[in-house]
Amino acid sequence: MRRIELMVCAGTGCVASGAYNIKEALEREIEKQGLKDEVSIVTTGCNGFCGQGPLLVVMPDKIFYGWLKVEDIPFLVEEHLLKGRPVPKFMFVPPEKKEPIPLIPDIPFFKKQMLVVLRNKGIIDPENIWDYIARDGYTAIEKVLTKMRPEEVMEEVTKAGLRGRGGAGFPTGIKWKACREEQNPVKYLIGNCDEGDPGAYMDRSLLESDPHSLIEGVLIAAYAIGATKGFLYIRTEYPLAIKRMQIALSQARDHGLLGEGILGSNFSFDIEIREGSGAFVCGEETSLIHSIEGESPEPRQRPPFPAQVGLWGCPTVINNVETLANVPVIINRGAEWYSEIGTKNSKGTKIFSLVGKINNTGLIEVPMGITLREIIYDIGEGIPGNKKFKAVQTGGPSGGCIPNSLIDLPIDYDSLKEAGSIMGSGGMIVMDEDTCMVDVAKFFIQFTNDESCGKCTTCRDGSEALLEVLTRITKGDGREGDIEFLEELSLAIKDASMCGLGTTLPNPVLSTLQYFKDEYIAHIKEKRCPALACKDLIKYYIQTDKCVGCRLCLKNCPVGAIAGLAKHPHIIDQAKCTKCGTCLDVCPPKISAVVKISGEEARNLKSLEK
Amino acid sequence: MPKLTIEELRKGREEARSKIHLREGEFRGKIIVHMGTCGIAAGAREILSAFLNEKENRKITDVFITTSGCAGLCSKEPMATVELRDAAPVKYGDLTAEKAVRIFKEHVLDGKIVQEFAIGLGSERGG
Numbered sequence: 001m002r003r004i005e006l007m008v009c010a011g012t013g014c015v016a017s018g019a020y021n022i023k024e025a026l027e028r029e030i031e032k033q034g035l036k037d038e039v040s041i042v043t044t045g046c047n048g049f050c051g052q053g054p055l056l057v058v059m060p061d062k063i064f065y066g067w068l069k070v071e072d073i074p075f076l077v078e079e080h081l082l083k084g085r086p087v088p089k090f091m092f093v094p095p096e097k098k099e100p101i102p103l104i105p106d107i108p109f110f111k112k113q114m115l116v117v118l119r120n121k122g123i124i125d126p127e128n129i130w131d132y133i134a135r136d137g138y139t140a141i142e143k144v145l146t147k148m149r150p151e152e153v154m155e156e157v158t159k160a161g162l163r164g165r166g167g168a169g170f171p172t173g174i175k176w177k178a179c180r181e182e183q184n185p186v187k188y189l190i191g192n193c194d195e196g197d198p199g200a201y202m203d204r205s206l207l208e209s210d211p212h213s214l215i216e217g218v219l220i221a222a223y224a225i226g227a228t229k230g231f232l233y234i235r236t237e238y239p240l241a242i243k244r245m246q247i248a249l250s251q252a253r254d255h256g257l258l259g260e261g262i263l264g265s266n267f268s269f270d271i272e273i274r275e276g277s278g279a280f281v282c283g284e285e286t287s288l289i290h291s292i293e294g295e296s297p298e299p300r301q302r303p304p305f306p307a308q309v310g311l312w313g314c315p316t317v318i319n320n321v322e323t324l325a326n327v328p329v330i331i332n333r334g335a336e337w338y339s340e341i342g343t344k345n346s347k348g349t350k351i352f353s354l355v356g357k358i359n360n361t362g363l364i365e366v367p368m369g370i371t372l373r374e375i376i377y378d379i380g381e382g383i384p385g386n387k388k389f390k391a392v393q394t395g396g397p398s399g400g401c402i403p404n405s406l407i408d409l410p411i412d413y414d415s416l417k418e419a420g421s422i423m424g425s426g427g428m429i430v431m432d433e434d435t436c437m438v439d440v441a442k443f444f445i446q447f448t449n450d451e452s453c454g455k456c457t458t459c460r461d462g463s464e465a466l467l468e469v470l471t472r473i474t475k476g477d478g479r480e481g482d483i484e485f486l487e488e489l490s491l492a493i494k495d496a497s498m499c500g501l502g503t504t505l506p507n508p509v510l511s512t513l514q515y516f517k518d519e520y521i522a523h524i525k526e527k528r529c530p531a532l533a534c535k536d537l538i539k540y541y542i543q544t545d546k547c548v549g550c551r552l553c554l555k556n557c558p559v560g561a562i563a564g565l566a567k568h569p570h571i572i573d574q575a576k577c578t579k580c581g582t583c584l585d586v587c588p589p590k591i592s593a594v595v596k597i598s599g600e601e602a603r604n605l606k607s608l609e610k
Numbered sequence: 611m612p613k614l615t616i617e618e619l620r621k622g623r624e625e626a627r628s629k630i631h632l633r634e635g636e637f638r639g640k641i642i643v644h645m646g647t648c649g650i651a652a653g654a655r656e657i658l659s660a661f662l663n664e665k666e667n668r669k670i671t672d673v674f675i676t677t678s679g680c681a682g683l684c685s686k687e688p689m690a691t692v693e694l695r696d697a698a699p700v701k702y703g704d705l706t707a708e709k710a711v712r713i714f715k716e717h718v719l720d721g722k723i724v725q726e727f728a729i730g731l732g733s734e735r736g737g
Contacts, residue, residue, distance in 0.1 A: 001666055131626070
């Protein structure tokens, strides 16, 4: 007798913002209104629109509610669920607009997405295997076991043009074939979910919202390469993903989808979870193998590639989990269908986490070849406060920045590489005019310097030297020759480091130098930060002709650095100022007396104040 | 839980599919039961249950049943509107559970408007 299903997002983001409290409140009110038989609650994985959490989608009405609070629930249940009147005040309102958009398919954030890998997100309960099965789950493994030889499976995946989603974009079918052809009867398959890029959470969401699609992908890959055992390497910082994966694995085992004689066939396979303890380098395949073996996670020289000599010396395929989750769709819908999505050499879709200075924060799946403009202005609905878009960092610390001038670039593996970045695992950090590009490069080098395993001198000491110079520049101590040094050292690190961490770590430096060299020059020659972000190079200043002496900044300054009489212009004591920016934030927009200044202007502040 | 064969998996899938049909969002029509204060007082809950029972018993998954506020004809409550794809909505008034069962069978399933209970074609506009 059910007529309504409430899809409550229970991804990590929404859980953190109180999704389970919302769920309990819904249960209470539904009971109170006597709707228990008519309305059910489904806790789903990540819906994707994380910036709106905690959130809820009412089906079959398709109404989207965001930013819910426990105290909103009684009204919502009575109005919408009992009386059938959807409640506009809890609906999504686009930035700078007033009218809410009730239906989820009409919300711009969802409109331009193309859900292939995330086809079940927000629709199924990830802890219920039958929800996955209902959505054509395990039909691909059924087809593979009854109708396809391993070679045919590999052929299909190769024809589809699937490339590794972990970052490097190696053709998946070719990797599989190399492993299959090895003589050793013991072979391993590893799903890599050691997602370490700051601001990236594609893999985590995938595991949290649809763990069985990954299990099915692993099964098909294992059948194709002839693997005898599988591992999922998941970072321990993802407790919810691990929990859901454990539940999924045990359900699959109970239903005969893992273990001996899967679905009555003679194919046997099982999967074990290994938790990684948060070292960034473990995402590198040879380090990951060492970590599973219980060794220190340091990379080793390739060749031999893991497909020949991998885990415990046996041929091993390591695929990113997003790559594997593509496989059931390719088998079900065919290589031809799949290869029609995307660009010439990059097929299918890609999941990105869209974060930073963007109105709509969240997880998106888009076809390869979509432009940055579509992602930032259509899906992301622009930059908050109508600021100017400056650049986007793709590929995390291994990637680079793509500047405003390339906003119409169609995104795929090759275009990003050509632009000096990489696809990476799919982190997309949007930066606006207030972001200093030297500071951004410093941030990422700080990260890779911390995470370098220390095996190669160029990576270990090279990142240290880069960091030292970048820090100096942002403090106003840049010297003539610093830019040339950064360039030369970056190229040396690229050339002489062994694994992906070292060979890509200079990318943020090189790409910011390529597109924003003028900012480096301003820092070094004029001791000026054009974005007014580097604290050592800026000063806050109250314009005497604009200040009306309202005392707001004076009252709010945490260090008492502002002086002045009521109705008279105030002044900042630069010796006391910690540059926290509170005065700028509280100065009423109509007055706008507080400004940031940098360079010569800042140095001449004394005379300005006179 | 016994291990599944391919046959059992297929059979189970069909059953599982019908359980999640409300979430998948493609329907050929809907029945709206008006649940304003007037509707509820006149017995709209019973009408809603009657429609839901029919849908469940007949295992219908391509139609959904929902509620809305007062339709403005409080004297005709309880009321319901049937909206089928490519057809004008039809409003029914003075409903009883028995009438609801007939409307479900004759109009929703067989496509024939139950003229004797209908009070008009069309649907009120509003947001």
